[in-house]
Amino acid sequence: MAKRDYYEILGVSKGASADEIKKSYRKVAMQFHPDRNPGDKAAEEKFKEAAEAYEILSDTDKRAQYDRFGHAGVSGNGRGPHPGGMNMDDIFSQFGDIFGEDVFGSFFGGGGGRSRGGQRTRGTRGSNLRIKLKLNYEEIAKGVTKNIKVKKYVHCNTCGGSGAKDKGSVQTCSTCGGSGQVRKVTSTFLGQMQTVTTCPTCNGEGSTITAKCNSCHGEGRVYGEETVTIDIPAGVQEGMQLNVSGRGNAGERGGMPGDLIILIEEEQHKELQREGLNVVYDLHISFTDAVFGIQAEVPTIDGRAKIKIPAGTQSGKIFRLKGKGFPAVNSYEKGDQLVHINIWTPQNLTSEERAMLEKLSHSTNFKPNPDKNQKNFFDKMREMFN
Known part of the structure; x- marks a missing residue:
């Protein structure tokens, strides 16, 4: 089934500003949020669809590629069950960055903008990677699947990406009690005001490590190599960028990975x-x-x-x-x-x-x-x- 237009999903025009896109996404995300629609699979899919649309339209480079080439310009072999490469944990982990730490937590009664079911998403998101891929005319005309070896940060197999020496080395943060946030109530002339900030002890992860993994030294990732399979659509052009969600550098201590951005180069034909x-x-x-x-x-x-x-x-x-x-x-x-x-x-x-x-x-x-x-x-x- 063909994907819906991202602008249509968020209910904005192609000339919408970044603030308009953010405001519309917030409205759609709240409408179809799983906590508001328990057990409603259709609402969950619309929730994921809106997150995918926002992921593309909120990024200047991705939006430009989408405007020029449509879904093919931002597609790739992402991770997770979601067509755009984002799963539910990925979506929830971004809420704090998009709407502020306390919006979804206070609205839905959860443990903060980056929580799901009371469980914090640990770690720091990995950075994006950009690589060049040279294609000949035949590959461009017909489309091609490429297996590319990428040198990057990958999850540490020794600790499973946690950064800890063993399970006993991971302890609930004593400052925030595992929520990753600290709440402060102050009195003002308008009455009592509550503010929510990231826990300074665990940096919002909800836990601390007492003994670090010997392989990754507590980062939860090591520098290595991974073979990435990329489907290149037919008709790409020199300078076009394809985004493969979740195949960039691994995040620290279980954080979600960054994206892999493919820059297309054309191999000159000897006669054409x-x-x-x-x-x-x-x-x-x-x-x-x-x-x-x-x-x-x-x-x-x-x-x-x-x-x-x-x-x-x-x-x-x-x-x-x-x-x-x-x-x-x-x-x-x-x-x-x-x-x-x-x-x-x-x-x-x-x-x-x-x-x-x-x-x-x-x-x-x-x-x-x-x-x-x-x-x-x-x-x-x-x-x-x-």
Whole structure:
């Protein structure tokens, strides 16, 4: 099933400001929040859908790619059951950053903006990674699946990403009692005001580590290598970016990972050139071939094709091979191959060849804009070259 438009999901226009997008997301997220709709799978899916839309539209680079290429510009093999690569824990972990620490906790009675079911999401989110991926014309035209080895921070297998030496080394924070937040009540002339801030002892994680893992030294991650499978849609272009959610650097102490951003580069073809969706090929033919006409074979993205060059073809003529170009990323449109005719002029002539051509040069058929009597010209040429 095709994905819905992200702007439509949040109920905003394409020209909406960042504040308008944030405000609309807050409204939709509150409407379909699981705590408000217990057991309602349809509401949960709309909640996830809104989170995916906000994840793209709130990021300037991702939004620009989406506006230009649609869903294909921001798709990838993300993690989790959610189509955009975000699972429910990922979504809840971002609420504190989006709306402030106390909004969802106080509204729904939970343990804070980054909680779910009373359980804190530990750790710090990993950073994004950006890599370049070079593709040839055939891969761009058909789409391709690439397995890429990426050097990055990965979860520590020794401690399972917790950063602790063993389970007994993880203790509930004594300052916040595991909530990751501290509440302070102050008296003002308006009455008592309650503020909620991140716990300074555990930095909002809800727990502390008494003995660190010997492999990762308490970070919950180590520098290593991971093979990432990426589906590249057909029709991508030089400079286009694809976002693969959750495949960047692993977060510290179980924090959610960053994203992997793929920058597309085009490998130059030895014979063809790209112009948007079209492919251009320069075909050089001899003077006599232009006069008499020939059947030529030209390279295309997916093999070779035959093309008929009629008699009397002029230099600069362009022949179009319909549908032999690149597909568009976000539509069913497809480009063509344009064959530019270039007539090659001989540079080294024998005395006999020069004499024949000098004789022909006096014919009106050799002048620009020849008259309609082309038959005499072709007859003369056939006599001289046969």
